[in-house]
Amino acid sequence: MENIYLLMIVALAVLAIVDLVVGVSNDAVNFLNSAIGSKAISFRTIMIIASLGIFLGAVFSSGMMEVARKGIFVPENFMFSEIMIIFMAVMITDILLLDFFNTLGMPTSTTVSIVFELLGAAVAMALIKISVSDTETISDLSKYINSDKALEIIMGILLSVVIAFSVGALVQFLTRLIFTFQYEKKIKRFGMIFAGIALTAITYFIFMKGLKGTPYYGDLKTLLTGNELYIIAGSFILWIAISALFEKLTKKNSLILVIIMGTFGLALAFAGNDLVNFIGVPMAAYHSYEAWVASGTAADAYSMGALSAKVPTEPGLLFIAGGVMVLTLWFSKKARTVTETELGLARQDEGQEKFQPNLLSRLIVRGATSVNNGLVAVLPKSTVEKMNISFTKPALTIKDSKKDAPVFDLIRASVNLMIAGVLISLATSMKLPLSTTYVTFMVAMGSSLADRAWGRESAVYRVAGVFNVIGGWFFTAISAFIAASIMAYIIYLGGAAAIAILLFFAGVLLVRNYITYKKKSKVTAEADSLKRSESSSIQGVIEESADNIAAVAKRSSSIYTDAIIGLSKEDLKTLKKSKKGTAKLTSEVDELRDNIFYFIKNLDESSVGASNFYITALGYLQDMTQSLEFIGKASYKHVNNNHKKLKFNQTRDLLELQSAMQLLFDNVNKAFVSRNFDEIELVLQAEQSLLENVSTKVQRQITRTRTEESSPKNTSLYFSLLMETNDLIKAVMSLLELYYKEYDSSVPTAKVNHNNNGDSVKTIS
Template structure:
């Protein structure tokens, strides 16, 4: 029996490695978003700086492992077997949950997930023990509810405080420096740099290093006693140094951003390491105690009071954890995916609306617009004009390809550092993820990055991320609660099976993500080129190629889907039809995303070109999307028909439709070839293709008429549903042919528009 527990402990550490990889992917946004968004340095150099901070933070930290040992549950009331069950349930849930968020590009809090997973697993086993002891052991005895409540409080405090402070500080900074900050830095560089460096170093001392393994109680006490003097000396010294560096033509904003990135990375690793390896180390400590003292008692009877003692994490574990974090940071595509989500939402220019829009987002923007209109009325004109002059975005100093300037990046890092340090000193559980994200949202809002065109999309995106934070707690608790129950009653069999399920889910998730990432990378490269280019003619050339590629991709999808769909339906293969239909929503959403990008790029072309091309662009895009919607309208009733086991398509209908479906696929392929190999001189080719499509529509019209006559001539109504369904297929096929005709015409005119 003992060897099974050894296997579980080893597996916990394997999951810890996976947890570090997915956890770092999620938390990389905390310390990299400002530097990445402002293009302060090459991504490779930023990774190196962040990796140094992460490795030092992990290696110097004691890991703050006590939260996993006795922060949520009271271990003296739980046996070794129960502690192992809780630990395994937590790790399986944590890896799956964080991977799911990362794959969708949503940042979430690893602290919240850990606390509520521990709470869910503990409540499950505490409920069982409460029943088994007839209430002798109460929930209040076995569970530390204060910690969970403090995390919930921290969520709301982090969101509200950080957003407001981000807005206020950014507004003050812009009023002083404006977007054209370089002339004012001549005299204010030292003061601004001094404040920033002082805030960052203070944050590093208070938050990053106070729990480090080399920091003794005496050192912490001395720092606490002399904080005022340290801060004053640091401010004066750094102000002088920063002013001298500025006079020497050194970019002090770059120094501030890189220092902030290093300190946030170091603090993250030092304080959040428990979220990844705390539970496996607690399980390992439990095994050490059990193997030394509890073998004679049995795993189900030996209580784990030893976990009440403070954690003493071996240095080798900290170093290995730091090395794994560095590896994850340097290689994870999902880390870039999460970073891109926040950078897009805070972009100074228009960016892809990754989350679309929502009714709630639209309502909030309407309320904000009403308030802005009222504020404009009560503010004197001269004051308004003066404030507007301080927020002239045309003067923004942006590095090529940057989402925002280095001034905002510095404010993001300084405000985040100050708030987290303040929260730590006041013993308020502010989440690093929540603070950094909402500060970035607040500063971008105050920088007027949220214009009327993008506000709804950004608000929707912000709400989606925040909703994900709140869902983390609920999902983590519920899933871990269920898994702990299954593992308790299913014993080792359930533990092994659920562990295998977790591994399979993670492997499949990574395969799917890498496939999608490859496709996105190609599209993103073209989109980035269009959005960063200042040459309208180049943007138009890139856009035409992008429209061609996206149209060809959708025509390929429609052709494959239609062919497989007809085969599945005629052969009554429900599994095949469901598999086809399951791809539909993702394809429609993907094309919507591509179309939004193309519209943003169209706005960057020459005005005369965009006006000339606009009608044909939208007509081409609308007809392409209508092909997808026709497939959807055709598929839904067919899937429902097969699910209900209704009558199959009569043989005579299938035989008469087979040539028509083949002919439609030929037209699809001809249209695809026409778009892919477009030649402005081949006007006759488009006319012949449109003529063929018109002739095909007449053939389908004949089939529709024949089907109606067949239906009217039969006295037996048993085939009523299938005849109506067949009529729907014919009608949608005819409509798709009509869409092809309009698509060809629109694409022809669009492609002949010349750039300027």
């Protein structure tokens, strides 16, 4: 029997390492976003600074381990065998849940997940004990669960959402009011003072208050207690001096120093607070196993009161955990996927939004707009004008729309890091497992709101996004509680066999999610993705747009082929692939249209006419995607609803048309990839015969409908596909004609080259 529990300890150790990997992948969003979003320092430098913070935070984090051992349940009322079931259920659930959120790219709370998993598994085991007891009833559940402490933790987590959002919004509003968006001049005069205040706050709360949660505080307590004011004053003077020296030596803004230290401090606070979420349970299991072995008592007779006592620090385990966390930070691509969600919701500029608006977001934005209008009417006009001057953003250029452009400026990044670090460190000093995800996310959202990043054009999307993320947090809590309860019950019933099956199942799911994520990443980074036009001259726009036309032609060929082939074979998988391809292409074309503002702003005075070409070309691309979208959806709906299969003649005609369309798209792609002007002309010449081909097929179907057709659904689908294909051909031809005419008028003489056969060929240069 002892060997079974030893194997469970080994399994928990492996699960701890896996949990560290998936946990850091999710929580990297907490300490990387501000530095990444501001582009103040290189990504490599950010990673080095964060790695140092994580490693040191992990080594100093042992004071938080109490939560996993006795914070949620009363250990002396459980036997060793029962405690091991609770711990095993918690770890399996935690890994699967966090990996699920990582795969979706959604930041969730590792603290909430571990707290509710412990609560769920403990409640399940307590109910099992009560059910087999002759003397206990459901009212005795309270003696197994540390309800006061659990409620304190849960309320602290929920309260942190409101506090983080409010404090982040208030501090950002005051900071922006002082420095404005045109902060360069004021930073030269007051930047060192602001940096001194920010760095002093970071230093005091993270290094002073944060130390209270570690076993090293006792050695420093006499030195720190009673000298707080001296430490604050000394830190302020020291940081001002360091900021001045930094500016003089590097010729850079002192806010960069705030971001460097803030990233380090936030990573330190994160590791100190959140390491318990990843290894607290396995460490508690290991200490339980040691106590049980030393007792010599049977596993189902040994009460776990030993967990209520102080446990010595395990520096070696903390050292290993810190190393695993650092390696994960460097090598996990999922960590970077999760950061994109928060950065998208916090960015200063408008653009493609990840989330769709809903009724709640519309109502809140409408209500907030009304309140804002009311405040503006009440406040003195001079005050409103001064505030508007402070919040007037610099003129936007095409550089602001580039993917590598800063998401927000150094002022907001500094506020985010300072406030989040302070709040997390306060919680750590009070030994509360505060959700670092909730705090950093809500601080970022509060500062975004105060900074007017949520304008009338983006607010409804951003608010919807925030509610989606918060909804995910509640889903985390509920699903963690239920899943851990079920896991605990399954393990109780099945014993070692159930544990083996669950571990195998968890491994399969992790591998499957990894493979799915890898495939998804490859699709996202495909070479045929559309690119924004960044040229300021008409010839440059034509050249850049040629790449997009070639890419659209190639992808349209694949989408159309999948739709027709999938319909002819009644293959839902192929039809789904066509729909997904269309959705992605439509999204990219919409993103190009959203970029029109920046495109026009960037044009040379002599090339303003290029805007007409660019806008018209995007219109034709949108027409193409709409036709492809209809073809894909109609075909999928027909097959998915199990309607009659198309007749042989209909299928044959559609496959003939598919071959002709594939040839058309291939010729377009070839012409634009090679920049061969003569081939574009040849494609245009084939337009009429292709349209006549569609018209002939329409006439055939009319005849069939009058004489032999018996399915209204088939007839409707077939005519719809032909009409949309007709519109698709016209959109392609209009696009080619536009390009042909615009190129012909923008290039006085075409360059003449010779192909391998010796024929002269005009090419785009």
